[in-house]
Amino acid sequence: MxxxxxxxxxxxxxxxxxxxxxxxxxxxxxxxxxxxxxxxxxxxxxxxxxxxxxxxxxxxxxxxxxxxxxxxxxxxxxxxxxxxxxxxxxxxxxxxxxxxxxxxxxxxxxxxxxxxxxxxxxxxxxxxxxxxxxxxxxxxxxxxxxxxxxxxxxxxxxxxxxxxxxxxxxxxxxxxxxxxxxxxxxxxxxxxxxxxxxxxxxxxxxxxxxxxxxxxxxxxxxxxxxxxxxxxxxxxxxxxxxxxxxxxxxxxxxxxxxxxxxxxxxxxxxxxxxxxxxxxxxxxxxxxxxxxxxxxxxxxxxxxxxxxxxxxxxxxxxxxxGTTSIGRTPSGYVQNIRETRTWDRVVSEGRLPVMKGVPITAEDAMRGRIIEELMCQGAVDPLTISRDHGIPGDWLADLGVTLAQMATDGLITRQGTRITMVPEARHLVRVVAALFDAYRADSPVRYSLAV
Ligand code: SF4
Incomplete structure (x- = not known):
């Protein structure tokens, strides 16, 4: 503490x-x-x-x-x-x-x-x-x-x-x-x-x-x-x-x-x-x-x-x-085949060696932009980005209680809808970014710790 x-x-x-x-x-x-x-x-x-x-x-x-x-x-x-x-x-x-x-x-x-x-x-x-x-x-x-x-x-x-x-x-x-x-x-x-x-x-x-x-x-x-x-x-x-x-x-x-x-x-x-x-x-x-x-x-x-x-x-x-490499287009992400022999065979047959991927929806693009700005600038106005992507900001109301708690705990400050990381809490920016991740609650994956 x-x-x-x-x-x-x-x-x-x-x-x-x-x-x-x-x-x-x-x-x-x-x-x-x-x-x-x-x-x-x-x-x-x-x-x-x-x-x-x-x-x-x-x-x-x-x-x-x-x-x-x-x-x-x-x-x-x-x-x-x-x-x-x-x-x-x-x-x-x-x-x-x-x-x-x-x-x-x-x-x-x-x-x-x-x-x-x-x-x-x-x-x-x-x-x-x-x-x-x-x-x-x-x-x-x-x-x-x-x-x-x-x-x-x-x-x-x-x-x-x-x-x-x-x-x-x-x-x-x-x-x-x-x-x-x-x-x-x-x-x-x-x-x-x-x-x-x-x-x-x-x-x-x-x-x-x-x-x-x-x-x-x-x-x-x-x-x-x-x-x-x-x-x-x-x-x-x-x-x-x-x-x-x-x-x-x-x-x-x-x-x-x-x-x-x-x-x-x-x-x-x-x-x-x-x-x-x-x-x-x-x-x-x-x-x-x-x-x-x-x-x-x-x-x-x-x-x-x-x-x-x-x-x-x-x-x-x-x-x-190359094997396992990840690419991004405006339409979605792809990842290449991980196993070298399989990648080698698929390329030799003249086929794109894609193993998996995910399309980027309009909502993903908006949430991704919010997360990227927070990770890069340490501050973001999610409402402005949401509207810039043509998505009304009602969804942000669900985050209000958690954001208020984070402000009370000294992680962020809030000016209107803009949130800014407190410098001493800068190392915890991923925790704040995760609030805007719509998939995280459903994911069974164990990530590394925030610090
Ligand atoms: S084993 Fe891993 S960390 Fe070491 S050189 Fe290879 S890729 Fe880098």
Whole structure:
């Protein structure tokens, strides 16, 4: 309890991360390849696209990992995967209403840098064959410093990538051993310096709190070391221990996990240390140097949220390619087949490899906009957004009692119909966002805790 506010009860609520709305548990196999084909054909040919390419392979296994990945020790399966990805790139492009522009491109995983440099170059070439990559487009790639070769660093630079992100997580050696991710600061520094020298201007670091053996002291030392390397953006996420979903996490000794109070203390100390190092808070869990476009978007109220978290990407359509990738069109979300062999076969047969999805109704679009604005700006006027979407605001009356309680508890303030997160309760924004989620009450899914 802080000053009589029951923050702890709110922090222990299990809530989605709201990187989409409807959220992934609403996806079903009622949506398939034919729906996706129609949704693609209905796109505005003049509107820019955002692309996401997924590589499900890693060269090393981290025990905290909740991603869809496979351990690959040989190059051949990864190279075969790249060849099939090229087929998917061409297949999806054939369903477009014309030759489209690309404003953002993001390689994620897994570990995209597990590809051989030539394979990365082949896929990038295929993309440029079917799309016009806009001058100034952001080309981003996630990278693992433990396995990033000099040849790959040089190729990433030569291919024109503008941003690279690293899962730094924590620099303490005991914590790294407890999560099986050994990467001393010098290893990360080498990768960062190499990419900067190769011309990659933007560097992102991801950190995690709530890891086994982690303390406020290990985390603040980590942030000091990070600040010395001066990444442009830092994101920090709470470790979600969900071994019933992420089987790798069974390797983590649960008795070494920080308890709830320690997690809250770590989250708070990390935010203070990062802002103390000169970074501006962006949304719930991101920070950026004041001159970085993400910090500027947060200040200008143009920040957006998608599957990669907070972004400056305002494209209405995100095309996901590769196993398990999620895409969004104005008509709905789709997710690709998870299992690599099935994805491979379906693409080889010339079919869009959609596993499931969900259409976006007019009400979903309205609720999604409210949730996104709250997550991005920490404030929203739901009535205005509802009316802007042509939906009368009567439905908001049902939320009145809960919103009044949240105001009494010090989570939000209310001016007319506008609600604003209290700065001290900013970390609980997902709990407030969940009020506007029409599906949550019906969902049997267990999400991670709010903190
Ligand atoms: S955390 Fe990243 S590098 Fe580690 S296993 Fe998961 S996807 Fe691979």
């Amino acid at each position: 802080i000053m009589g506010y029951n923050f702890q009860a709110y922090a222990q609520q299990s809530v989605p991360r709201y990187t989409s709305y409807p959220t992934a548990p609403q996806f079903s196999d009622a949506v398939g390849a034919d729906d996706y084909a129609r949704w693609l054909e209905a796109l505005d040919p003049a509107a820019p696209l955002s692309l996401y390419l997924h590589v499900p392979f890693c060269r090393e296994l981290c025990w905290y990992c909740g991603c869809n990945m496979k351990l690959a020790t040989k190059a051949a399966p990864i190279s075969d995967y790249a060849s099939r990805l090229i087929e998917e790139v061409r297949l999806v492009a054939r369903h477009m209403p014309g030759r489209m522009k690309v404003s953002h491109l993001h390689w994620g995983g897994g570990t995209p840098t597990a590809l051989e440099p030539d394979d990365l170059a082949r896929v990038m070439e295929a993309l440029r064959e079917v799309y016009d990559v806009e001058p100034g487009a952001e080309l981003a790639i996630e990278s693992d410093p433990r396995t990033l070769s000099d040849a790959m660093i040089a190729r990433i630079g030569a291919l024109g990538f503008t941003r690279a992100s690293f899962g730094v997580q924590e620099f303490d050696a005991d914590v790294q051993a407890a999560i099986n991710r050994i990467q001393p600061p010098e290893m990360v520094r080498r990768a960062v310096d190499g990419l900067r020298d190769a011309g990659v201007a933007g560097i992102n670091f991801d950190l995690i709190y709530g890891l086994p053996l982690q303390t406020v002291e290990t985390l603040t030392r980590t942030i000091d070391l990070c600040a010395e390397m001066a990444p442009d953006r830092i994101a920090i996420f709470g470790y979600a221990h969900v071994p019933w979903v992420a089987k790798k996490q069974k390797l983590i000794d649960e008795s070494t996990l920080p308890d709830h109070d320690a997690r809250v203390a770590q989250s708070k100390a990390a935010a203070e240390a990062i802002t103390g190092a000169g970074y501006r808070p962006v949304g719930l869990d991101h920070f950026a140097r004041p001159e970085d476009p993400l910090a500027q978007a947060a200040e200008a109220g143009t920040l957006r949220r998608n599957f990669q978290g907070y972004t400056t990407d305002d494209a209405a359509t995100l095309i996901g390619m």
